[in-house]
Amino acid sequence: MADYPFPDPVVEIANVEEVARDLVVIANRDVDLVPNIGVIGGTHSVLVVDTGLGPRNAEKVLSFASEYARGRRLYLTTTHFHPEHAFGAHTFTGAATYLVNTAQAEDLATKGAGYLAMFTQLGEPVARELDSTRIPVPDLTYDGGYxxxxxxxxVLLQPTGRAHSKGDQVVTVPDVDVMFTGDLAEAGQFAIFPWFPPHDTDVSGIRWVEVVKRLAEQRPRVVVPGHGDVGGARLLADVRDYLTELRDETWLRRDSAMAEETVAEEVRALMIERHPEWRLPEWIERGVSCLCAEHPAEMA
Known part of the structure; x- marks a missing residue:
């Protein structure tokens, strides 16, 4: 098992930020494999957005949400199927109604076991949090929107179609103009491209650009990214601009028949030069590989 050179992927309930009336975010503190988690209240029900990695994290989130709800009914949704976002959902069984879009439910059913095996090999702290994980099965699924x-x-649950994953979903709270994006948008880091051919190639850079363009046009007051600090509409514009320049710089080099390895080297250096303060530059190369596969010459 690989060494894990990062802080343990543990949700800290002490890091709770109120971003609107009866709406709080359990912040991820820029810790890898810890998402921003939302708790959204109404008069009779409360919705939890994402669970943290594995059952131990999810137990803490469920305990907090139950106390926060004060007898109100609990719902759970997840922004997409990746382990730190959804692999604690089984812990909510019997305590909350779990609902997601159909494509995400299919991702859980077809890819969940493979991702569980892959993430368990990332290192002992990750394996510990994933111990006893059971791939969740949603109580309710929907198509088109909910x-x-x-x-x-x-609260509006809106699938975006294929982008960061096949089953991405955006959660919006219109009365306070708050949007949860999952990993469609991340703050202060390079976009995570889960490009793992031949096992998983559902991420689409060209679709991701179009999705984030549409989200940015909505100009929400508050944007809760999958990872990183809560922000505003500028956060979506930054992600849109980065994905666009990643695509354009990659395709410019592929147009000249440059080898993919050289494209990756040059684009990585350029992106780091343009965004020297951003974390996780190791995801740049995977983004380049994805976009090389989506180059018009490859798609023809």
Whole structure:
């Protein structure tokens, strides 16, 4: 098993930020494999957005949400199927109704076991959190979109189609203009491209650009990214601009028949030069590989 050179992927309930009336975020503190987790309240129900990695993290989130709800009904949704976002959902069984879009449910069913095996090999701290994980099965699935009535507040669950994953979903709270993006948007780091051919190639750089363009046009007041600090509309614009320049710089080099390895080297250096303060530059090369596969010459 590989050494894990990062802080343990543990959700800290002490890091709770109120971003609107009856709406809080358990912040991820820029810790790898810890997502930003939302707890959204209405008069009769509370929705939890994402669970943390594995059952131990999820137990802490469920305990916090149950106390926060004070007797209100609990719902759970996840922004996409990746382990730190959804692999604690089984812990909510019997305590909350778990609902996601159909494509995400299919991701869980077809890829969940493989991702569990892959993440367990990342290192002992990750394996420890994933111990006893059971791949969740949603209670409710939907197509097209879902309006969840929490009582005096409606939350919109909107699948985006293939982008960061096949089953991405955005969660918006219109009355306070808050948007949860999952890993479609991350703050202060390079976009995570889960490009693992031949096992998983569902991420699409060209679709991701279009999705984030549409989200940026909505100009939400508050944006809760999958990872990194809570921000505003500028956060979405930054992600849109980065994905666009990653695509354009990659394709410019592929147009000249440059070898993919050389493209990756040059684009990585350029992106780091343009964003020297961003974390996780190791994801640049995977983004380049994905976009090379989506180059118009390859798609013809």
């Amino acid at each position: 309006e969840l009535d929490l009582g005096g507040r409606t």
